[in-house]
Amino acid sequence: MNTGNIQWTLIISIISLGMAYGSGMAPLPAGKRQQCANEGEPVTTGFDAQIVDCYPCICKNGYVECKNNCPRIDECHLVVQDRCCKICKGCIYKGLSYPSHTEWTDPNEPCKILRCEAGVVTISDLHCYTPCKNSIPPEPGKCCRTCPDCQINGQVVAEDRDVISDDDPCVKCRCSNKRLTCMKKACPVLQCSIDKQFKLPGECCPRCKGTRSIIMVEHACPIQTSFFWDGQSWKLDKCTECSCINSTSVCTRVSCPILDCAPELQKSFPGHCCPICTKPRVEEMITHCELDGRVYEDGNVYQLDVCSSCKCHNGKFSCARTKCNTCAPNMKMLRIPGECCAKCVENDGACMAFGDPHYKTFDGMIYTFKGIGKYQLIEDVYNKSFSIKVANYEYVAHNSKASTITKRVAVNFGKIRLNLQQRLRVKYNGNKAAIPLVEPGYFNLTRKGDLLEVRLQNDVTITWNGRSFLEVTVPPVFKGKLRGLCGNFNGDVQDDFQTKTGKIVGDKDLLSFGSSWCVGKKSECAKKIKPEKQKGGRDPTECKYLFNESFSECESKLSNSKYFKACRMDMHSCAHKKCYCESIMAYARECERLGVKLPNWQKHSNCLTLKERKNKRIEQRPSHHRTKPHKSLDMLRYSHVSKPSWNQLLNVSQISQRSRILNPLPIQ
Template identity: 40%
Template sequence: MELTRLPSTLALALALAFLSTTHRCDATSESIIGSRETCDIEGEDITVDKILNTSCFRCICKNGFVECLKQQCPNIEGCYALLDPRDDECCHKCTGCMQNGVYHASDTEWTEENDPCLIFTCKAGVITESKLRCYTPCSHPKAAPSGQCCPICEGCLVNGQKVTEDRSVTTTEDPCVTCKCNKGHLTCAKQACPTLNCPSTRIVDVSGECCPHCRGSARFFSPPKGACMLGTHLYNSGSEFYMDHCTRCTCVNSAISCIRETCPVLECPREHQMLLLNRCCPQCLLVEESRASCSYGGRTYVDGENWKLDSCKTCTCKQGKVRCAMPQCPPMNFRCPPNSKLEHPEGQCCPRCVERDGVCTVFGDPHYRTFDGKFYSFKGACKYQLVTDCFSHTFSIRVTNDARKTKFSAWTKTIAIKIGDLKVNLGQKMRVKVNGKKVNIPYRVANQLDINRTDDSVIVNTRIGIKVHWDGISFLEVSVPSSYRGQLCGLCGNFNSQIKDDFTARHGRVVQDPQQFGQSWIVGGAKKTCPRTKFGNNTRQRRCRERKDQRLCNRLKSQIFYPCHKKVNPAMYYKACLQDMCECPTQHCYCESFVAYAHECKRLDIPLPHWRKATRCRTVWDQSISSTNFARRLH
């Protein structure tokens, strides 16, 4: 068929103008770039005057720095028909499609009620119509249910690969075949790829993937009235043209509709498939003889035998032919939602988004960082509820703070962890008791508890996912699974992703004063027996910070910790260090803030291998070895 196009010189000029916008769109930033602003209140929303359209960005205090993230926008990769956002919008959108007066967004598909086998897709303003090709990998399929196109197979197994309801599976012989499981019923079908609306130089065809895709993006170019633009070509309204041997398109009033043939499902290996000249679909050229066994990788498999090639691919032997299948994983460029991270578990095929564990940290003259990120100091020498499951009462962690012969300070002395009928006590110098009896590390209670040690901590792991790090001096870190979100209470806050209500006192009222909040979590009858802590005035604090001991805290801002400075602002830890040095009962109180800062860096995968040696901050194990050697020398 003769193509009806606008003059080639005009088409070329328009195409060049169209492509000139590509770089600008590709460079669209997802975050603000500029000088780093510091902040004090972790997790607090920050207003940044320099951002003109504040509705498009949310700025929060994270690790002591202001971090501004752009509003989550739809993925526009591959779209060469972008629409600019309106004044009240933040995101570029890809042009959608109109059919029979109904709007369909780009990258969506739909069917007609009277023909479930007829599939329509919208891609960057182009509608593609195609017919489903059904595939039945079982011997005795059942008829298609009402309103569905393809017959179903009992059980959800394709070429030895189990199909779960949350993820579809494809075959390696024909990656355009998609199999889905619904309540134990398997449906497999193949549909044609959508017609691409981008320049041919931007089309990428990856081996092993079903459909080619467009790379990059660009703004929408408005062709002359009634005309259509597809790729870099312009077509008059009413024209009909072929994109390839499979695709016939029409242009009607600036809207493009295409009909694309869906190729038959092939079961021969990819290397035996060939596309003949002037044909739409590839075909199997070799007719393989049916046999009772298969050979693969130097091994022989009998008919019907399944085996795994790796964590993604499973194969089966069918009448002498090897058939393989693998799950369809999400694209690697997608972003996980807030409070979650991308994880690729060992032995599993696809990465997945998992919610982050909540982490609460306690250190020094007690400084606290709650599960939701609130940083505060509370000086109280008593027994307190650090964290507990307020709803199901599955666990409880209490701390006893001691003044250590000071008048104005307190440090964490012991921790009591209670889970079911187990009670674990962690004391100074790594002393550990389980149900009142002293134990040696490592220690294990089958299916309930594991207690181990690292170079600087005792680590308690529990079957319910609660994890505790204790350095035997004052540093304490509690991790809880995301399943506890919104269920907790105590000095570590409620773990509901909202920092503003972390000071929820025992009676349920939100308070502002950390002393009032902390005192509300005194446990048992301890309130009457606890000593009253005296608090110094501002004059005394200023005198403390003028002492020469502050030079020890300055190491936190030195080259020793420099690799982490861009990720975690040391300002809050430096301030905590100065406070701890005001009335320090030992020679190494500055180390408490260093330990907490180094742990936070480690959680962000920033190693600080030599910081202890450079700062002379020893672990409890080091102190124990030193004391033992000293005793031996005396002896």
């Protein structure tokens, strides 16, 4: 034992050298994120071969993103170098290798459980708990009896969720295949020393603080602050005995039984590994529980909330609570009324059409297609449940170049047809309709600020600004089932330019791709699109708002280069001063989908909503006019003007109508 401790001191003295020079992995270069243009394509980095193999890079959200497939090593105190990654050391047991954090059972002894943690195998016994009277015998190869219904204390346990006892957090119940299994197992032996261990509130087992890397010595077992040679045995604590076998510490730990008494009646005694129940004094024996003036008899249960339930036992409440899981990065949490835990579901897909016009497909491709005519934006290929078409028109305003805008949107869903028009006008099955509009079982149409939102019964949502910005979000159930200008929503950006005949074309064949989705007059769709000349038009400097401080939190997650390019293109053929706002709006909405909050982007980019514009005009009025009612303001404004004749009013009306025809897209 003393020899081991002396040699351990020698190893500690060269740890820093090993960490500095002993790594077999070349360090990754540091610097700013590199932008890229070809979304979804592999990117050649020019790094050495080992880094290229270990960190494959692709173009994602306009940035070069190199995947790090290495497992997490936080809280690991025996980090070793693999070919590509630093990993937590695994274990060798009976000739088989197991990665760290792996748990398994012996087929011949299903009530023994084994777990590998950072080079240490912990062997312990399972203790079963059956919270029902009509339990079912254990399945072949399993240890514990199960309950036929997933309930505990009257609380329904959701599938694949853990329910933990507040009295003993090491007792866990889990519902699987509509059967409830409850058990208790010992905590694994940790590689870190006691002073480096911590326990989170409500958790059963301690964890390690930080990480530790050491130089491994052949035929030796490092554990906590000591190490032992193969064949050596030692007692780690009063409940744990270990042996060094094949450079793995194999420890047998006593698993304490489940106690049927309140925590305050559980006592530990010298020389005993586990606490035991002590009997209360006769005068302390109570057979009922009280809460908020109500009396609960022994055995009664009550629901504390949707996540917790309690049972009266020997005058004390014993409570169990559901432990919720976290969602993966590409998932979102969906709250379900009446359920404790949110459901993890895939993120919705989002397609946008904006500006002159530019498109962002469901899978992330951004392109410009200035086709005139009617086109299939989205279509459900398999079930034909819904389709969305857009009508693009050439628009020439006074003193501006010709541009193409998305003028109308046609939504077909079952027997209904919605037509979204300019200035947020709506037609329902061919007739003008007022907003809001609800058709039970089909759609809900509402106005949210300056936007019109249509939510279909199948959870498809269409957002329209009444000018030329359109966004469609679809749930994951439509993955791989769509086609049109928005792509096929299959997660692969490389095949987004798929024509109606199924042919996949490249960037240079955008005209043939877009034209293939024509659903209107073929003569209009086949019209040659003139290339845009980057001169004249309005000053594109307003596009600088994309680099405003209000977007700073999003810059690291989503490149603004393609939105900036789209913005400049729009301003060169702009019919009004606010053409840049749609590119900025498209970027802002995509940032928000990535979890970045942008509460004031409209204000900071001077793309105010209608309500904000009205408030700004009121603030700019003289102070003695601000508090006047609107009707009084009109009287003040026209008090010096004589009452107009009927013919004068008619002429003004006709002039106004002609103005609307010449300029159908006013933006304030």
